[in-house]
Amino acid sequence: MLTVMLVDDEVNVIEGLKVSVEWEKHGFRIIGTAYNGEEGFTKAMEYKPDLIITDITMNKMNGIELAERIREKQPEVSIIFLTCHKDFNFARKAVNLNIDEYLIKDTMTREEIYAALAKIKVGIEERQKKKKAKELTIELNRNRCQLSEILINELLKKELVDIHSFERRLNIYNYNLSKQKYILSLLTIDRYIDLLKSNTFNKEEELIQFAVINVVEEILKKYDIGEVFPKSENSYVIIFNYNPNLKISMDEKIAVVLKEIQSCVKEVLKTTCTAYIGRQLGSMHELKSAYEDILSLKNNRFYMQDGLVLYYSKSEAKFSNIDFHYVNDLLKEFDHHLDNRNLELLTHLEYLFFEKVKKENIFAVDVKLVIERFVNSLKKYLQKNVFMYQPVLPDSYLNQLSYMDSVHELNETFHNFLKSVLEILNKNAAFTCTPEMKKIIHYVTENLQEEISLDTVAAYVNMNSSYFSRYFKSKTGGNFVDFLTNMRMDKAKELLADTDLSIEEISIMVGHVNKAYFTKVFKKVTGSNPGEFRKKRYSRRI
Incomplete structure (x- = not known):
């Protein structure tokens, strides 16, 4: 009806x-x-x-x-x-x-x-x-993508023992890799975070994945040269599969195919993608080592522009580890300038760091670790001194680091992030915590696993409940219950991302004895349940 x-x-x-x-x-x-x-x-x-x-x-x-x-x-x-x-x-x-x-x-x-x-x-x-037909198609595509992702991750992370069993599984999902030779390629979407924020896709990761898979499958089918598998939200494995032909240069043919793929992806997504190409292989047994070879190109990619094709055979660049004594000194200086809220000196320090990184070809993972420490330093400072920090420091920011494949993107996004934090800090004193607010935040932070109520916190700061409620709203613009919920969920996200504790254990540690209720609140606040959140945290790596 x-x-x-x-x-x-x-x-x-x-x-x-x-x-x-x-x-x-x-x-x-x-x-x-x-x-x-x-x-x-x-x-x-x-x-x-x-x-x-x-x-x-x-x-x-x-x-x-x-x-x-x-x-x-x-x-x-x-x-x-x-x-x-x-x-x-x-x-x-x-x-x-x-x-x-x-x-x-x-x-x-x-x-x-x-x-x-x-x-x-x-x-x-x-x-x-x-609508129902579309939902069914999306569900079928989602299931196929998930199964394909499991399949390719298994192939690239484990030694292939029973190749015949694996080939049967490929056939079940309509993949055909029956020809004699293989070349492994990795395709990554550039500026993926910006793409997610765009009006076209509006955070719909699945739509992006379906769009890329459809484009690449169509082109590979046109040239009859291989299969594509989703590797993660923003990366795809292409296995070029062919029979040797002395009349055709396979390197040239693959270059043409990849150029067409890059062109079509750019047309559909309005952003570029970078391609990595490995060596020629004679067996699927070699795919795991070929993938490890390709991963070594990630450091080359880190210092290059978007939308290029990188060949393992042409990789000659040398990279170095960062001196963590230098990093510790840098962080002390950073914290000092942060205490003084000196935008000029902080941005200069940031500039010197990235210049050093580019000059010395520091490994990408080291650079990201340093940026992560900068971000955590900023987060702790804001939590200690400023209540209204959530709009500036979204919880997903640290997760976004794994998506940033180039030093240029990392430099740009961190600079904008730092600038926005300092603008809030310097905007007006109203955002800065009063001594009472610091006591409230300290009490909640130290007692998250306990049963906390507005009455207990009001008593802790020597206020009656009615006055406390008005006072809290006047200082934060929000109510205490929402604040407490956000603090608990922030801690839960931190534990989900950084520990192997079970969801039930984390639920208790943030003050929720009932795991089902904790899951319901977590999903309401973050948009995903705890298991999905943890999976995304770890899957956003190539």
Whole structure:
């Protein structure tokens, strides 16, 4: 049964529609009524009807405005305009809103209403079928990608003992690698974090993965030269598979294929991708060592521009470890300038560090470790001195480091991050913790695994509960319960990322004896359950 909501500032119109139309007989059920556009919008957001029948001329918000606002939030909802003779032409001008039907109030008959409902019902049901088909396709693609990812990770991380068993598994997923020679290639999406933030994909990692897989599969099929497997959210393994042919230079053919793949990926994603090419192999047994060879190119990539093709056979660059005595001295100096909130000296220190890194070709992993220590230093400082730090330091920032494949991207993003932190610190003193707020934060931090309430914390800082609640809101702009929940979830994320403790153990350590309730709260705050969060933390590595 489809749902319908009626909106009109004339009570008799709404009542007339209620009693004169046999809604359920025609597959509809009235779930709400509203007597002006503003009320209609509020109820539409709450009830989410399949169909809205609304007058155009109303107080507070007319039907056109109502339709515009609803289309922004619920683009698939069907809308029928009720209009008078005098504003019928005006209603017709609203074609850009994609209104489903127009009925003239003074002359509309039951037959016209039933015809409109029948037409809309067909449209809604057709959309629902397409939506279900799309969801099924996405689910099938998701399952295939997940299974393929497991398969390729197993191949590249373990010694291949039973090749025949592995070939049977490949066949189950319709992969064909039956030719004589192999060349392993790795494809990584450049500026992946920026891509996730873009309006095109809006954090939909699966959509990006499906798009890349489809592009690469189509091109490989066109040249009949191999298979592609998802390796992680932003990386893909291509196994070029071919029979030797003295008339064709396989290196040249693969170069052409990769150039086409890079071009098509850029067209679809609006960003570049970098390709790594290994040596020629005579057996799938060699794929694991070939992948390890390719990983060694990651340091070369770190100091190059985006969108290139890197060949293992041409890798000659030398890299060095960073001097961690230098790093410790650097961090002490960084903390000193941070205490003084000196933007100029902090950014100069950052500049000197990245210049040293580029000059000495420091291993990428070392550079990221230092940046991670910088970020943790900033986070501790903010937690100690500033309450409202969450917008500046999203919890995902440290995870984002693993996506950054170039020193240029890392330098740019860290610089912007540092700048935004210092802007908040210097913006105004209102954000800085008062002695009372420091006591509150200290108490909560030290007692996260205990049962904490507003009353217990109020007593700790010698305030009554009512005054404490007002005081806390005046200093933070939020309520204490939300603050406590966020502190507990922050600690949970830290433990999930940095320890091997079970989810049940972590639940208890952050004050939730009930694991199921902890999981529910965690998902509400972060958007994923604890297991998914931990998996993403570790899977975002090549």
